[in-house]
Amino acid sequence: MQNKIILLLLLLATTLSFAQGGDSFGEPEKQKVTLSGTISDLKTNETLIGVNLFIPEIKAGIVTNEYGFYSLTIPKGTYTIQISYMGYETMTETIELTKDTKKNISLNETGQALEEVVINTEKTATNIRKPEMSVNRLSTATIKKIPVVLGEVDVLKAILTLPGVTNAGEGQSGFNVRGGGADQNLILLDEATIFNSSHVFGFFSVFNPDAIKDLKLYKGGIPARYGGRVSSVLDIYQKDGNSNKFSMNGGIGLISSRLLAEGPIAKGKGSFLLAGRGSYAHLFMKLADEPNSAYFYDLNTKVSYKLNPNNNLFLSGYFGRDVFSLNKSFINTYGNATLNLRWNHLFSDKLFSNLSTIYSDYYYGLDLNLLGFEWKSGIRNYNIKYDLRHYVSDKIKLNYGVNGIYYDFNPGVIEPSNENSGINYKQLEKKHAYESAFYIDAEQKVTKNLTLSYGLRFSKFYRLGSGNVNLYDNNQAVVFNEELQIYEKGTPIGTRHYGEEDVIKKFANLEPRFAASYQLNEDQSIKASYNRTTQYLQLVSNTASPTPLDVWTPSDNYIQPQIADQVALGYFKNFKDDEYSLEVETFYKKIKNRLDYIDGADLIANEALEQVVLNGQMRSYGLEVLLRKNTGKLTGWVSYTLSKSEQRTPGRTAAETGINNGEWYSSGHDKLHNLSVTSSYAFNKKWTFGANFVLQSGQPVTYPNGYYEYEGINVPSYGSRNADRLPAYHHLDLSATFTPKPNKKKGYQSEWVFSLYNVYGRQNAASISFGQNETTGVNEATRLSIFGIVPGVSYNFKF
């Protein structure tokens, strides 16, 4: 089976290659030439991702890839090339192409000391034409302008301002894309998988904004080169470092401070970047003399080296930890680490390749002196990836590649922490798995107005030995007790041992991807996409959002891989000379094998997770509107999403009730309405103001419909799951950036950022809980609000 599929993929690749040959039959071959090169920042030499290069005479365009590379094959001739990029001065140049030409281009940044004030005209011509849809890009400069709680610039908070993106609530980590679970997002930092994107239980994200060059969020129409998660891809690229001169920048804030150093190495043949960020140890702690602390830090590094014009090497790494300690009776440490070596090789000016070898891990440790034990768990993976970009002609581009990932899961080891401890040592059984994929993706300009993108990903997953697998009656690890009408853990009737050489279970899936764009005229287009994605790793968590105590587990005999199908349809328009742009999209997504948990499932330190989970379904659908103002003193965007996200776990047989009586219920992050307004106003050279406003439907919750007494305590009783909603959630935030010496372009430059989160002090409910007052014993509802008005100030500098 798998050989046939590889054959099929190869066949497809060859056919497409021939197709391009045939494409040029009409005109003599020799008349075509290739223009290629890299586009970078003039000052820092940092390569730029997603720069538009457009030739109006023949309406041909190309966008630079993740390494700033572009290649365009067109007939000989004299052309005007327009190069435009958000935040940079648009460049127009006339070029005479008589032979294959290599042209490296440097762009000059617009704007001021630390960030551009005006989001410059982004020539959206390519946007309109490219079949790529359901994708949002944000540059660090844009992210830095959004006012945030405590003045800490945050990548994840920024993407929450985009349509189709929400999170479960304040202080909850992760994000939800088009109704999907937070575990369904593939988060890549320089291609390495990040398993937990949050610091301090979701108050901050692990991404240091200073070290980040660019991010791209795929909400749908996910290209075939990505796989492994069903809902979205958040692709984040770190800066390479300034290869022209040594420079530093940093910031001092209320919560954390940052410092970044970058500069050339080996006489400009390479560059390095080193960035660190740390919070203050008594974060959130009211009294500094308490023996408690909570802090986080992270370190980003990158070294790039140009071997010769056709070969580049990149070594990048990330290390981050959160440490939370209470009275020495409790110490909690967790975080991600990644290391990645990449090699860019140009086979020709039309064929770009990248080989990546990636290591990433996630660690979670708990030292509970109080109860006398330590707990350690984690996941490691070793990833090798080979990707090729083939710029076949101006009509066809191909992406193809292979990918293999080996996973080691440590579900947990428990160790007594002192001699008097009553705890026995126990290592929960480690799990191993291997995931591989082949893919091919083509982008083809079919006619002047129609562009298609189609591809196929073939993924396989092997749950590997060694290991023991529990066996159950009727293969059912969860048993339905018909008399009591409840789900209970099954009792294994035996176990089967698998040796190191054995494959416990394997899965294979074909994941077709398709997108089409039809350009109605210069400024308008409609686009459609379909994608199937598969997810073999499951996050086992019974809360609405990921907690640091994330238990990732591979698919196996009982836990099936999640499979999602999504269709989306969109309308895109630029108007008033590209001053404004409008994007409207609708989507429908359904996901098979979404895990749901039986009531009272204990997920921590559970060796037989299959006994507490059922395979359910998920569906979501909605309408997204994004209106952006791209130019002028006032810039920003308004995004609105009307959507529904639901889950259902029906009984496996007619006699079973399923979860919530087998009926659809709103998922915990469902937001019917979600409005977000983000704006920035350049008042003068010294002052820039920012404002954002968020208005959302309250989070779905379950309220009690009565209570009773049992053994002297009051116990609420409940009706349908998530049938109620918390009150509407809204807040307005303001920020002001003051640049004391805006005309200073060299030497020491600085700025102050003042922010005010939740200006009118809305007490948004993070939760409402129902219980007995501890003193009076009377039933009451308690609302928890996390943030009132939160002022913030930070000072940023560079030299």
Next chain:
Amino acid sequence: MSKSFLYIFSIIAIVLLTLTSCEEVVHVDLDTAAPRLVINGSIQWQKGTAGNEQKIKLTTTTGFYDPNIPTVSGAVVFVTNSDNVAFNFTEEVPNSGIYLCHNFIPEIDETYVMTVSLNGETYTATETLKSVAPITHIEQNNEGGFSGDEIEIKTYYNDPALVNNYYLYKYKASSLSIPYFGVDEDEFFQGNEFFAYFSHEDVKSGDNLDITIYGVSKRYYEYMNKLILIAEGGGGPFSTPPATVRGNIINQTNQNNYALGYFNVSETDFRNYLIQ
């Protein structure tokens, strides 16, 4: 053990949240479902007693804000053992909903069936009486809890090896209006000396603390585990969506008209501890 984990995790979350957040009692308009029968059948055999005196309480659910719990009278309640000996429970004080028995015979590992007949419907539940390890000693630490200044009480016992034991702990402090419960299973301390852990910021020196340890079945352990989470305020930011907790009581006449509550039989050990 994993319960302790969960407990601790929610504590961290709460500590973190409370440091930046504010809690406020609010009024939420709530619907009230039709009343449902609740059977509180907790048979407890304190070590060293005959265990003849037992009670079962019948009530119904009511509106969340209603301070009065409706009692249920007129039911026929009895418990039988495996020899089919019936122990009758009768409501001696009219309208109290409390059904008393004076001749119950407890026996370790004996299986009992409770039967309740009410309004033409019959409810039954089956449970086995589980033994419990005796309390060996109690330790007090005044610099305990997560804040380091709470009184913490560790009640020690020796977990019997080779068998899986499930525990229910009940703490009632004289200064607190409601009892606190905890559950444990011996997965991680099989055969070792272990302890029931209690701390509360409002407990102070001079308080009387009633400590009860129950030996319970796995099913009752699972039930109480869910019940405790729900009673401690379901709907917290890190909790599962709360749902009504079903016990072991089956309506033999009409399955849909199920009763809440549980029929449990446990050996218990009890200490009254004067907090120093």
